[in-house]
Amino acid sequence: MLQTEQTLFEQMRITELEIDFRKSLFSFTLADVRALQSFKPVIEENIDKIVDDFYGLQTSVSEIALLIGDSDTLARLRTAQRRYVLDLFNGVYDLEYVNNRLRIGLVHKRIGVEPKLYLSAVHTLKELIYAEINNSVADDLQNERIRVAIDKLVLFDVTLVFDTYIRSLVSEIENAKDKAERYAQSMESKVKERTQQLEELSQTDPLTGLLNVRHLQEIGTRILRAAQRRAEPVSVIYLDVDDFKSFNDTQGHRSGDEVLCAVAQAIKESTRVEDHSFRYGGDEFCIIMPNCREDQARDNFIERFNQNIKLHLNNISLSYGIVDTGPYDYDDANTLIHKADQKMYSYKRAAKLQQQGTVSMAANDIKSDMPQSASQVGTPQAAITPTIVHSIQQPQGINKVAE
Numbered sequence: 001m002l003q004t005e006q007t008l009f010e011q012m013r014i015t016e017l018e019i020d021f022r023k024s025l026f027s028f029t030l031a032d033v034r035a036l037q038s039f040k041p042v043i044e045e046n047i048d049k050i051v052d053d054f055y056g057l058q059t060s061v062s063e064i065a066l067l068i069g070d071s072d073t074l075a076r077l078r079t080a081q082r083r084y085v086l087d088l089f090n091g092v093y094d095l096e097y098v099n100n101r102l103r104i105g106l107v108h109k110r111i112g113v114e115p116k117l118y119l120s121a122v123h124t125l126k127e128l129i130y131a132e133i134n135n136s137v138a139d140d141l142q143n144e145r146i147r148v149a150i151d152k153l154v155l156f157d158v159t160l161v162f163d164t165y166i167r168s169l170v171s172e173i174e175n176a177k178d179k180a181e182r183y184a185q186s187m188e189s190k191v192k193e194r195t196q197q198l199e200e201l202s203q204t205d206p207l208t209g210l211l212n213v214r215h216l217q218e219i220g221t222r223i224l225r226a227a228q229r230r231a232e233p234v235s236v237i238y239l240d241v242d243d244f245k246s247f248n249d250t251q252g253h254r255s256g257d258e259v260l261c262a263v264a265q266a267i268k269e270s271t272r273v274e275d276h277s278f279r280y281g282g283d284e285f286c287i288i289m290p291n292c293r294e295d296q297a298r299d300n301f302i303e304r305f306n307q308n309i310k311l312h313l314n315n316i317s318l319s320y321g322i323v324d325t326g327p328y329d330y331d332d333a334n335t336l337i338h339k340a341d342q343k344m345y346s347y348k349r350a351a352k353l354q355q356q357g358t359v360s361m362a363a364n365d366i367k368s369d370m371p372q373s374a375s376q377v378g379t380p381q382a383a384i385t386p387t388i389v390h391s392i393q394q395p396q397g398i399n400k401v402a403e
Ligand SMILES: Nc1nc2c(ncn2[C@@H]2O[C@H](COP(=O)(O)OP(=O)(O)OP(=O)(O)O)[C@@H](O)[C@H]2O)c(=O)[nH]1
Pocket: 207, 240, 241, 242, 243, 244, 245, 246, 248, 252, 253, 254, 255, 256, 257, 260, 281, 282, 283, 348
């Protein structure tokens, strides 16, 4: 519920029962009420003098004079103070009385009266009232009764004023906290949104520095169109690390990342400037090679890659599939990648079967992509260090091809 939909009582949870409880805390009894009422005529008679003296003393403190600010405000304050003092001796200390006291607290907080200034004003007022009591009440016992009663009632008032001060401070803190939380939330979603935009804009995969797969379709199409215009072949190589999951599981994700970076590094070292190398996702890579046939890609790229990766890795094997298109009919980028992936997958599967000594018909079916011997099929091993000897799954019939 909004604060403005609640009365001060409701906000402060003050009921008649609470008022009685507070009175009992200060032992404020009917006798006190009577003592105060008995002094009302004297106060009424001297109210102007009390208020004059009070503001004379108050405005002599430069900090208070500064807070009051101008003569109109001072005039309003004098009227309010008059009422405040008279109410002290009215004998009625009910919800209405409490509401007025709560308002005083609220106004003091709003205009920035510090508690020390408020308390000093209470002290000044009490001294002025005590002076009136001493001037007018000769009977010591009655004098004492009125002083004690006014003391209790002023304390009762002070607690109410301080409660509003504290409540108002707590609301300010809660508001500031809400604001800060809302700001943090909006910043978080802005950062998320911006990061996503940057990622999309980014041409490169953050881990390996190879091209980002998001651009594969666009770049692939561009290369194929250019190749078509020049009637040149285009090759696509699909590379995949073998059993990378178990490597990750045994060596940890960070070592896995190092393997991916090493593979990417070897790809960069093995490609020509006109080639485009992508991290396809996870442990899969894709290279688009313009003006290159399948056999040329195998003999050139794979040869170089095999040499380069040995410098970085130990005991890791990769599988690949190569397809080409053109120079007469051209597949589109998606089809080419899909075919290369399928080839790689069939080859990997066959190699695994061969490794297990259970080469099936399916494996024989893709003989042209089979390794020359099972010994050429790399076997990932446990306890692999970041320096990993590589072995790539090699199909048969490797020819050296001039570029
Ligand atoms: N370290 C690391 N691991 C990744 C990253 N992206 C994906 N992976 C993991 O790569 C693994 C790929 O596993 P699979 O697709 O099952 O492939 P595989 O284990 O190599 O199996 P085969 O392809 O059949 O040889 C998964 O465990 C992924 O969690 C990455 O950026 N870093």
